[in-house]
Amino acid sequence: MALRRRRENILVGVLAVLATLGGGHAILDFLSSGGPPPVDQTPVVVGHAQLAGSFAEQYLLTYLGATSGQQERIAEFVSTPQMSLPATAKQVADPIVVHLARTYTAGNLEIWTVTVSVRTGKSATQPADTRQYYRVSVSLTEGRLRALALPALVTAPTKGPDLSLHYPTTCAPESPLGQVATGFLSAFLTGTGDVARYTTVDSGMTAMKPAPFSSVDTVTIAAEDSGCGLNGTAEHLMATINPKSDSGPAPTLSYPLTLVRADGRWQVRSIDSLPALPNPLTLGTDQDSRSGPTSSSMPPTSVRIPAPTQN
Template sequence: MRRVVNALGAIGGIFAIITMLSALWPDTSTPNSTPGNASVPASTLVTGFARDYVTTYLTAKAGDEEKLARYVTVKDLKLPPVAGEFTDTDVAFAKQVTTTDDGVAVWTVTISGLINGATAATPQRTYYRVPITVLDGAPRATALPMQVAGPGIGVDFRLGYRDTVSLDSPLGIAAVGFVRSYLTGGADFSRYVTSDSSDKPIQPAPYAKVDTLTIQANVGDDGKTAATAEVYITVAARTRNYTLTQLAYPLTLRSVEGQWQVVSIAAVPLLQTRPEDPRQGSATTTTSTTPPPPPTRN
């Protein structure tokens, strides 16, 4: 009998330990009650800290050493006698370089801005790179900001729309009607979109009148033999006080029972790109086998 009691006691002890461990160990099958937290990048903390740090440093003067103490530890720091201005700041670049074995996240962040922009004859945007570490959610700069060169000028790629679309063609009419209704709040918007389109006209309508300038597509012959088409339309939109703005929209269209309708506004227009180095080799395109002309620099 005593053995039975001892066995039951041992089993009860093991069960208690398992229960305690299961309570401490997170249940991965339980849905996250705060899924929005996953959409907030860790870089938000780091870039905000870097912006404040660079701004504080470049606007500090002799006697402001304590202001910088919350960002960085530097011995024998020499500050100018007169404070400067650092305005129109922006985050030009941010990257986590590594995470050390003891859990320290190492970042590099580049902040840009205008130094004394209000008084300079020709304000120049300057760039400052700062190394930052994050431990237990607390960021800290490891050194003073270093001024660096700004990014180079990028390469221009031509758009991938090779054919001109007539404004009075069914394809052109659909594109024109969609953009006009989209920008002017037209009540006929639904006639220009497919049933599965998620686009809605802008409200309140920002423009009173829209004139079409050009329409181009990745299909020829105004899309007469095509079932789908990628279209690029440029317009001149006018507000009620006659302010003109030129806009361009890449559209994806589909022929539905012989009528062209817009599926969506494309996130990016079609581009004539090269697979590797855009400056070398034969050109290719995402929409045609005909090599496009080489990209040019502005």
């Protein structure tokens, strides 16, 4: 009886909240929904993708490492009546899944197409280490995996186009934005100075420990706004730096940053997950299109990408 009363109280509470938020329509939608919302299948798909990728890696290493008379090793992964294996095993290592797609589903059956890159050893026809790419089709049925056929050697992924970034203005390191970006990255990467001095309270950023570099030289500061911090309250910029460690110079690094101004003072709010992009996106067709700032007399040749649409 107590359990039933508790359930009734919970139901009354839910209906009261729905009535407050959406009135009678919200209650009607709740009662006629027919059950809970659909379960997100993303974790399941990701798990299946990992299974298929791992299986493809093991299959390819076993196949390329097998020699004549070891057909039974391959039979653990695929059933094929005709197979020729070399007398000497191919030296392969370091498998990497470079592409993976679910290409077919039917009930509990899924078929995944996996492209795996492997590093091959030196040989008479191949004097230096290189990477080769193999495509494998994998079936997955309730956790059971099987290859559909022998691997296929394919070409490496082709070079993709460059996207133009949206940093049209080059700012001097002495500009308001340049000073904050330079000071922040120096404190963040070298431990010299106080990161909190350059960041907002809610940024949550602290200096890296241990500090990876001993000093930082600023190369360029590219920003969206032409004022470089003289006006505005929010700004996106790209800071490119040359760091140095105790052992010498390190490779150049680029940091897309978001800065905000409060009480006349610029502060870093975040290190952005991706650079600022124009809207609509612009596809650069020359090497200069990815550098950000461009000369007004020599605009980059580009093709506009339509805005995304929902299916």
